[in-house]
Amino acid sequence: MLYLDHAATAPVRPEVLDAMRPYLTGTFGNPSSHHTYGEAATDALDDARSRVARVLGMRAGDVVFTAGGTEANNLAVKGIVLAALGTGRRHLVVSPIEHESILESADFLRRFHDIEVTMPAVDAQGRITADALRAQVREDTALVALGHANNEIGTVQDVSGLAAVTHTAGAALHLDAVQSAGWLPLAGLGADAVAIAGHKLGAPKGIGALAVRGRIPLEPLLHGGGQERGRRSGTENVAGAVGLAVALDLAEAERAAASARVGAATRRVIAGILAAVPQAVLTGAPEERLPATASFTFAGVSGEAVLLELERRGVVSSSGSACAAGNDEPSHVLLACGVDPGVAQSAVRFTFGRETLPDDLPRRLAALVAESVRAVAG
Structure with a gap:
């Protein structure tokens, strides 16, 4: 997993x-x-x-x-x-x-x-x-x-x-x-x-x-x-x-090296998902963002359904804040950013740890996300 x-x-x-x-x-x-x-x-x-x-x-x-x-x-x-x-x-x-x-x-x-x-x-x-x-x-x-x-x-x-x-x-x-x-x-x-x-x-x-x-x-x-x-x-x-x-x-001692290493992998993840999933839209600032966070909306599908499909394929992620888990309302963060309420409910967030990520992760994750979105979209 x-x-x-x-x-x-x-x-x-x-x-x-x-x-x-x-x-x-x-x-x-x-x-x-x-x-x-x-x-x-x-x-x-x-x-x-x-x-x-x-x-x-x-x-x-x-x-x-x-x-x-x-x-x-x-x-x-x-x-x-x-x-x-x-x-x-x-x-x-x-x-x-x-x-x-x-x-x-x-x-x-x-x-x-x-x-x-x-x-x-x-x-x-x-x-x-x-x-x-x-x-x-x-x-x-x-x-x-x-x-x-x-x-x-x-x-x-x-x-x-x-x-x-x-x-x-x-x-x-x-x-x-x-x-x-x-x-x-x-x-x-x-x-x-x-x-x-x-x-x-x-x-x-x-x-x-x-x-x-x-x-x-x-x-x-x-x-x-x-x-x-x-x-x-x-x-x-x-x-x-x-x-x-x-x-x-x-974490402070490792911060510079970890941020550079994980940030580079996250940028590849973002590029891979945007290329593999036509309706994927990156949320948040493209540059001034946490190095370990990649969050997307997938208009036309349920974010929770995508998460379930991803878990079936061995990937555990979330739709946003764990403190709001189980809340059926669209994310207040995305709404404040002007995202349509229906689109906001398609949100999926991937956040990475400080460990070295596998070289094939961006390609593999992009493929799994694309499969999951297609499965939900029918």
């Missing part, structure tokens, strides 16, 4: 398991305990925090460990906006193509805290221009929350340019880097908060991180023991934090 759904989750790396094992067995202490076992756990947690911060271009004290990317995005969007209420800033900007964890956090703030939420338009390739954002931010904007790279179509945003627009208005910029971590550089982009998730990088599910610059007030969402400097109460997942740090370090 060929697994081409790494954007949904990736396998845990052996090096990560090896690094985590001591903190699941002999060194199992609670970091809040003031004895030898607790101190060993604290040391491991501090080291993991420093390693994550280094890759994100933040300080160690900026990093809050979470249960994953969804919690990290919730904490950033809700926590920063709620903390800004006393300043009179009651406006939030999110784009219409964001992950559900950002969009639904924004909707929560609108419904329960009377926060005004506005959205800049995206172009047909899912890009947010500086002018589009400039038309949305204003004096009472507390936060702009954007994805670094879209999880469905792979389009990469000009974060530095968008950060400059955001900061001119005195607002903070939160960057959802769950998909871009390990593929794109994250330091020096100008973001005030950055979210990542371990299971996209080769760490286990259930661990993530939010880095928030110390000057940005953050209202906690979880209350209790005051862990994570009071920003996220609850006994820390020490083994998970260690695993996340190791996975992020490994």
